[in-house]
Amino acid sequence: MISKRLSAIVNLIKNDNNIADIGSDHGYVLLELRKKGFVSRLMGVENKKNPFLHLKENVARSGYQNIECAYSDGLNDVDNEFKTIVIAGMGFDIIKNIILSNKEKLKYINNIIIDSHTDKSKVRPFFISLGYDIDDEVVIFEDDIYYDLVSFKKCNNIQKYTMEELEFGKTNLLNKSNDFKNMIIDEINKNITIIQKINDPSSLRVGELNKRNDYLRGIIK
Ligand SMILES: C[S@@+](CC[C@H](N)C(=O)[O-])C[C@H]1O[C@@H](n2cnc3c(N)ncnc32)[C@H](O)[C@@H]1O
Numbered sequence: 001m002i003s004k005r006l007s008a009i010v011n012l013i014k015n016d017n018n019i020a021d022i023g024s025d026h027g028y029v030l031l032e033l034r035k036k037g038f039v040s041r042l043m044g045v046e047n048k049k050n051p052f053l054h055l056k057e058n059v060a061r062s063g064y065q066n067i068e069c070a071y072s073d074g075l076n077d078v079d080n081e082f083k084t085i086v087i088a089g090m091g092f093d094i095i096k097n098i099i100l101s102n103k104e105k106l107k108y109i110n111n112i113i114i115d116s117h118t119d120k121s122k123v124r125p126f127f128i129s130l131g132y133d134i135d136d137e138v139v140i141f142e143d144d145i146y147y148d149l150v151s152f153k154k155c156n157n158i159q160k161y162t163m164e165e166l167e168f169g170k171t172n173l174l175n176k177s178n179d180f181k182n183m184i185i186d187e188i189n190k191n192i193t194i195i196q197k198i199n200d201p202s203s204l205r206v207g208e209l210n211k212r213n214d215y216l217r218g219i220i221k
Helices: 004-011 028-035 049-062 092-101 103-108 120-129 163-168 170-175 178-198 204-220
Strands: 019-022 042-046 067-071 084-090 111-116 132-142 145-154
Touching: 004 028, 004 084, 004 111, 004 132, 004 145, 019 028, 028 042, 028 049, 028 067, 042 049, 049 067, 084 092, 092 103, 092 111, 092 120, 111 120, 120 132, 120 145, 120 163, 132 170, 132 178, 145 178, 163 170, 178 204
Parallel strands: 019 042, 019 084, 042 067, 084 111
Antiparallel strands: 111 145, 132 145
């Protein structure tokens, strides 16, 4: 059985329209898509030898004949038939670099599913600036980590978002799931720990952290 995070990523893929998983590693997302009955082209891309071998091995072992494996960097070998890309389990700078190195390929890509493990607040504004609107999103908690998963769809008429919606997601703010609320509480608690360590109520950093915590408390009220 695949992990809760990978299963949530698969659930965000709604269109069976040729899907490339960039940084596929084990290939579990692609195998799960086939298992779910997705019939379109599937491609796993890996730019490192061992994960690539791992990917090829898992695909071969699965018995599915038609999952392509590319030993390649980012979107370099993703042709214009691919309409959905998944980039999961990486830092935001790598994700951004993968996209900007092949920006012209976005012309063909309609759906993008992102699981960034750093700088989560930059994810939504970045993809919105490239002409994608938020299609769906979910926060999940697994192995002591909160994951903020977002799917984007190409859109000519992108909604206007508030600052809070850009950082946390409109759907997440409406649903206020337990995992979402706990993610916010976790940040508040981490900030309190830092404040206690600084132990100087007049310091600028403490002021900033207290302000951030007031803002976060407002989010989950
Ligand atoms: C931490 S793993 C995540 C694997 C899987 N996507 C997941 O979410 O479980 C990140 C993978 O991305 C691959 N990777 C990083 N940068 C890449 C790039 N520019 N092109 C292709 N693969 C890349 C790494 O080799 C690594 O296997």
